[in-house]
Amino acid sequence: MFAVGDQSTSASWWQEDRINSALPDNSDFFSSTHGVFQTHPGGGKKNSLGARNAFKHLDYRTSATAELKRNPLLSTPEQCARACREGEPPKICYYHFTLEMYTVLGAACQVCTPNATNTVWSTCQCILADGVEKGILSANRMLPGPSIQVCEGDKVVVDVENHMEAMEVTIHWHGVWQRGTQYYDGVPFVTQCPIQQGNTFRYQWDAANAGTHFWHAHTGLQKMDGLYGSIVIRQPPARDPNSDLYDFDLTTHVMLLSDWMHESAAERYPGRLAVNTGQDPENLLINGKGQFRDPNTGFMTNTPLEVFTMTPGRRYRFRVINSFASVCPAQLTIEGHDLILIATDGEPVHPVTVNTIISFSGEYFVKH
Numbered sequence: 001m002f003a004v005g006d007q008s009t010s011a012s013w014w015q016e017d018r019i020n021s022a023l024p025d026n027s028d029f030f031s032s033t034h035g036v037f038q039t040h041p042g043g044g045k046k047n048s049l050g051a052r053n054a055f056k057h058l059d060y061r062t063s064a065t066a067e068l069k070r071n072p073l074l075s076t077p078e079q080c081a082r083a084c085r086e087g088e089p090p091k092i093c094y095y096h097f098t099l100e101m102y103t104v105l106g107a108a109c110q111v112c113t114p115n116a117t118n119t120v121w122s123t124c125q126c127i128l129a130d131g132v133e134k135g136i137l138s139a140n141r142m143l144p145g146p147s148i149q150v151c152e153g154d155k156v157v158v159d160v161e162n163h164m165e166a167m168e169v170t171i172h173w174h175g176v177w178q179r180g181t182q183y184y185d186g187v188p189f190v191t192q193c194p195i196q197q198g199n200t201f202r203y204q205w206d207a208a209n210a211g212t213h214f215w216h217a218h219t220g221l222q223k224m225d226g227l228y229g230s231i232v233i234r235q236p237p238a239r240d241p242n243s244d245l246y247d248f249d250l251t252t253h254v255m256l257l258s259d260w261m262h263e264s265a266a267e268r269y270p271g272r273l274a275v276n277t278g279q280d281p282e283n284l285l286i287n288g289k290g291q292f293r294d295p296n297t298g299f300m301t302n303t304p305l306e307v308f309t310m311t312p313g314r315r316y317r318f319r320v321i322n323s324f325a326s327v328c329p330a331q332l333t334i335e336g337h338d339l340i341l342i343a344t345d346g347e348p349v350h351p352v353t354v355n356t357i358i359s360f361s362g363e364y365f366v367k368h
């Protein structure tokens, strides 16, 4: 049973029941944590012996964010995903990623379907992917995970809370300079110890270099199991030499390409000899969405594909991200349309008109 387009059921269950009961001082609650809220079992509660639980999770929504909350520059993901203007004061953009083991076609899919175009955050915890059930890893029960969209000069604060059983994790902010903040680059055992299960680590970096970037898990094979998302650092149009080539640069016009397996990536490494040999992915997804035709039965899933809305005659900037985990390149063609490539790897380039783009795990921005 699907209530297509109805986001309210799941959202109200989540927000009313969980947040209100967990946070008596609800007025104090900072609403930018992507709608996803984890209670912390054992946090502050006394056990049967009357002693404090030895393993106490930090509560990042109250004490740990108190200092941040006093800063008038603190902004929600929605406030940060804005048109950038010259001379505007920078914002502090706060995100909370809860990383969990999760499932495609899980119970939440009985009550809502994810919003097709909002890449900043979702109130629906249903992940459809290509309609094939499997266990995955997710950030805030979204695929891709939350999109970080800010302006050049903003400061980004991301609390990464690891609830993946028996897994450690780091998050790498691919393409972001990290000048002066190299210890937040997310490389395990090089710039930090990985975040153990039950712990939260705060990443803080400057959005110093404009462009299309992305974040992904930098531990094991977790990226391929779903831990990735887009980062867009915009700048005032006057600072982009190609800004005259597009009319719109919308937060929803991110095209994140990823490869997708129907089993956890670890099942395919180093690889089997007989069935599903090698590391070829079963499918490719655009913004976490796809369809799959079973080669044996011919049956095809009918999950929704990503939809980009445009008005004819207008020019749109698309921010294309290749988030593949395997070594194969992606070839992207838009039927009946040429593309003008205006930037790559975070830097503007002389515009080139093309009809197809072959990309490796890297990044491009395009308008058409």
Ligand SMILES: [Cu+2]
Pocket (backbone or CB within 6 Å): 172, 174, 216
């Ligand atoms: Cu990377």
